Each structure stands twice: as structure tokens, then as C-alpha cells.
Amino acid sequence: MDTLPEPSTPAGRDALAALLAEPARALVALDFDGTLADIVADPEQARAHPGAVPALAALAPHVASVAIVTGRPAGVAVRYGGFAGAAGLEHLVVLGHYGAERWDARSGTVNAPAPHPGIAAARGELPGVLDAHGAWRGTWVEEKGQAVAVHTRRASDPEAAFEALRAPLAELAARHGLILEPGRLVLELRPPGVDKGVALEAYVREVGARCVVYAGDDLGDLPAYAAVEKLRSDGVPGLLVCSGTAIPELAEQADVLLPGPAEVTAFLAGLAERIAG
Incomplete structure (x- = not known):
């Protein structure tokens, strides 16, 4: 350059x-x-x-x-x-x-x-949350150790899947003392602070x-x-x-x-x- x-x-x-x-x-x-x-x-x-x-x-x-x-x-x-x-x-x-x-x-x-204890608890509930909102097809869960993320980029309608999951994943995060961090077609649950x-x-x-x-x-x-x-x-x-x-x-x-x-x-x-x- x-x-x-x-x-x-x-x-x-x-x-x-x-x-x-x-x-x-x-x-x-x-x-x-x-x-x-x-x-x-x-x-x-x-x-x-x-x-x-x-x-x-x-x-x-x-x-x-x-x-x-x-x-x-x-x-x-x-x-x-x-x-x-x-x-x-x-x-x-x-x-x-x-x-x-x-x-x-x-x-x-x-x-x-050490990982926040809420990560393991939220990870265990994720399959049920995704299934309840019909979001298994095309979503991908990324295990990150200190966090867990749900990607919607490969869903048939990535934006619709992202929006459908945003509220339920925010509720899941809150139940376990975590925060939800939205990104580009990814929703990440991670510790606060x-x-x-x-x-x-x-x-x-x-x-x-x-x-x-x-x-x-x-x-x-x-x-x-x-x-x-x-x-x-x-x-x-x-x-x-x-x-x-x-x-x-x-x-x-x-x-x-x-x-x-x-x-x-x-x-x-x-x-x-x-x-x-």
C-alpha cells in the first residue's frame, strides 16, 4: 500500500x-x-x-x-x-x-x-430451547469453553432464525446468570462483567x-x-x-x-x- x-x-x-x-x-x-x-x-x-x-x-x-x-x-x-x-x-x-x-x-x-457454572447449565438446556422454537434445522451450536454460541448462518432463513431465538436465548441466559451477546447471525451466551x-x-x-x-x-x-x-x-x-x-x-x-x-x-x-x- x-x-x-x-x-x-x-x-x-x-x-x-x-x-x-x-x-x-x-x-x-x-x-x-x-x-x-x-x-x-x-x-x-x-x-x-x-x-x-x-x-x-x-x-x-x-x-x-x-x-x-x-x-x-x-x-x-x-x-x-x-x-x-x-x-x-x-x-x-x-x-x-x-x-x-x-x-x-x-x-x-x-x-x-474456571468456566462460569451457568455455562454448563445453559448448554444442557439448549437442545430443548432450540427444539421448542423449531430451530434445530440449520442452526449450529459452538462450544467455546467460557461461552456457548448458536449460529444461524446455515439456516434456511438465517435472519428469521436469529430473531426467533433472540428472546428465548436471552431468557435462558438470564436464568443462569449469563448475558446474551448478539453478533452477525450468532447469539452467544457468556458470563457478565x-x-x-x-x-x-x-x-x-x-x-x-x-x-x-x-x-x-x-x-x-x-x-x-x-x-x-x-x-x-x-x-x-x-x-x-x-x-x-x-x-x-x-x-x-x-x-x-x-x-x-x-x-x-x-x-x-x-x-x-x-x-x-
């Missing part, structure tokens, strides 16, 4: 200028699915864009930290991203399950709390970042966007990047709007090229 896209907002332009002026103080944080990896019908088949690891590896040595912040289990994101053992990503951190889990490239291990905004703010403090870039594509990224807005109000420049336009609430807030993972990867490579100069 010869030129970087111009942010559409003054705050975004200020943040990009701050990053380019002092990259060693910047944190670059990114969602995985839909941002570094294309959305696919079967989430188990999702893989990072072929250029993602090279772009991140080129950028990582120049910035304070690179982190992946994802709703997936940390270990799954590492495998699907091809991050383990990648030259240049020796200090990569993956914050999985919205920050409840953490994988550090330096140790190659995942640190995770963790989200990408909480995870991002904590990691900013940990690394002492004085500039933040965050890229995402789905409803679960809205708390991270809010965290960046809060950091801006505290004097920390922040650049919001949106991958795709599937979630208007996200796209409308973004400083940089990119069509998808291929363009996000090119943006990362462009940053690395500009910084390396």
Missing part, C-alpha cells in the same frame, strides 16, 4: 499522526473474525487472511504492542490465525473470550479462569500505551469502540477502524472504513511500511 487511507474525522487524523510520530508508544488491537479473517458459513473453517501474519509481523517490532481481542477462545484464535511461532510476533498477546482468557506468545500458554472494552482498557494500562488503534467489525466490538472514545477524552489519541459495513452502528463511528480483512491487512502493512520509512 503506497498511501494510507485518510481518516474521516479530526480525532482519527490526530490519532494517525500521533501513531506515526511515536509508534513505540502505540497499541494496535484487532478483532479476529471479520477483521483479520473472512466471515464463513462454518466458523471452524475461519482462517486469518494470508497476508495478516506477515503484516502484523512487520508492524509489531515498531509499536508498543499488538493484541488480538476476540470472542473466540484464545487458543482457537491462535490456531486459526497461525500466530504461534511466527517470526516477528514473539510478543503478541491474544485476549480471548472478550478478555477472560489470555495467550502470550512469549510463553505459548493460555491463562483462563467481561467485554472487549474492559479488556482493551486494562491492556492499555498494562503496556502504558499513549496511542491506540482498534479494528473490529461486529456488535461485540462496540464496547472496545467506547473504550477508545473514553481514552480520547482522557487525552490518549485513538483510531477506530471498521472492517465492512454489516454493523451500521460500528461503521458510523469509525474513523477509517475498510471493505474487509484483505483491506485491513493492507492497512496494517501500509502502517508498517510508513513507520519503517
